[in-house]
Amino acid sequence: MSKREKSTQRKSQETDASRRKFLGAAAAAGVGAAALAAPNVARAQDPVVMKWQSTWPAKDIFHEYALDFAAKVNAMSGGRLKIEVLPAGAVVKAFDLLDAVSSGTLDGGHGVIAYWYGKNSALALWGSGPAFGMDPNMLLSWHYYGGGRELQQEIYSSLNINVVSLLYGPMPTQPLGWFKKPVAKPEDLQGLKFRTVGLSIDIFTALGAAVNALPGGEIVPAMDRGLLDAAEFNNATSDRILGFPDVSKVCMLQSFHQCSEQFEILFNKAKYDALPEDLRAIIDHAAAASSADMSWKAVDRYSQDYQALQADGVKFYKTPDSVLQGQLDAWSKIIEAKSAENPMFKKVLDSQRAFAERTVRWQSDTLVNFRMAYNHFFAKG
16 A cells, blocks of 8 residues: 555544544533433423412403513513413402412412501502602602612511512502592592592591492492492593493592502512522513503503593593692691501601602602693694
């Protein structure tokens, strides 16, 4: 064999050896990759499933917001976590949600913190009353950056409530409510059988109403049967879906009773803590994303239904300033009395007051008059 042939043979052998070495390494890498991927496959096939309930009827847009949050978490987790949301009453009554999540009867839920007013009156300060002039987004700012979240956790811990609570979704100012005839002065509220919740109960009671706290799905039937003369719930879309225009054609807009409310996402603490760190992070960030998305959806949907209600014959009136001032006067007395009887109420209130004194001044000085711009472009005349 010539030197050239021997050289060619040697190179061929070296090439074959290199090829076998490469293929062996690739095969080993493939086995390793498969081993690493296997847990992910298993998780995708066997996700963590959480059973939820909202405090809202299935047809209400609030229940839709709960579904929106669940959909974001489910998608962002890549199928590893699956939240299934049932409407109010499917497992427990709306006002029993917090206890059901705390005990583990439910893995989580969607509601409002003012519903737990009966456990500690301080909890109603996350939604009821004028909040020293803070709008709902500012109240959320106080919650996350001004000490509110820590105070809420302190209250829940003192009550042995084992939940993780995420507040989100600033709600637009709620109407005074639906009435048989327009409210012209504070005295028009005296003697009315009226529905509201939270510390709003104290406000309307102070104005002379006979208040009954009912879940959203029970309000219109109660008005239809004459058990209520008037009621408030929340917004044009919810009110329209729940059937308010079937029992009343008068809605009074603007009120201080619930002008800074937001939603509450609840998780059973043990179930939440057992999740991997990345899934807990997904939940936390999904709440913030849902807060923005809910705000944008509300602007679109509420304004559409506001027009639709007017087309259906509903008359909207601005709540007179005398009634609004009456609410503020009543609120001043309420918070003084509650602070005297409940140290935690005073602690939360003082925290809100300090935050509002700085932030409301800033916002009031900064914001331009949007009504002026609207009138310039759309006012008829």
